[in-house]
Amino acid sequence: MDTVEKIFSCTRCGYCCHGETTVSLDKDDQTRMVEVLGEEREVVEKTFWRVTAGVVQMKVTDGHCIFFDDGCKVHKGRPWRCAQWPLHPSILIDENNFHSIAESCPGIKVEVGYAEFCRVLKGLMAKSKISC
Ligand code: SF4
Ligand code: SF4
Numbered sequence: 001m002d003t004v005e006k007i008f009s010c011t012r013c014g015y016c017c018h019g020e021t022t023v024s025l026d027k028d029d030q031t032r033m034v035e036v037l038g039e040e041r042e043v044v045e046k047t048f049w050r051v052t053a054g055v056v057q058m059k060v061t062d063g064h065c066i067f068f069d070d071g072c073k074v075h076k077g078r079p080w081r082c083a084q085w086p087l088h089p090s091i092l093i094d095e096n097n098f099h100s101i102a103e104s105c106p107g108i109k110v111e112v113g114y115a116e117f118c119r120v121l122k123g124l125m126a127k128s129k130i131s132c
Contacts, residue, residue: 002123003124006112006120007087007108007117008109009109010107011106014068014070015105015106016086016104017068018063018064018068019060020063022057022058023058024056025049025079029079029080030056032077033078037077048067086102086107091121095114098110
């Protein structure tokens with residue numbers, strides 16, 4: 001049976017958690033993160049979020065998401081966009097997306113080859129066995 005490890009293994013390089021902004025959190029993300037952190041929403045918002053014109057993102061410290069410290073410190077409560085990375089469905093649509101994501105993520109096993117990568121990814125998506 002194919003497993004995620006056949007096509008992806010996170011090196012914890014942190015590239016996807018670095019930058020001057022982070023992904024945004026939708027309402028479900030916000031609720032989940034508050035629950036996982038076990039704090040009042042107001043505390044989570046003040047401590048961890050940057051809210052700009054109604055858009056909620058995570059704060060950035062030292063050029064990376066506030067939760068990044070040799071891995072994600074809010075793994076179970078991370079936003080869905082974080083959970084989806086790097087096995088994004090756009091890979092299945094265009095090989096260029098596969099290569100461009102692989103350039104940003106050393107965990108992608110390009111040596112598997114595009115066709116085989118897509119076959120495994122489709123199977124995992126169908127079984128909802130994708131998690132980073
Ligand atoms: S998902 Fe990719 S870019 Fe992000 S930490 Fe893992 S290997 Fe690095
Ligand atoms: S929530 Fe976790 S996975 Fe998402 S950017 Fe922050 S540290 Fe990275």
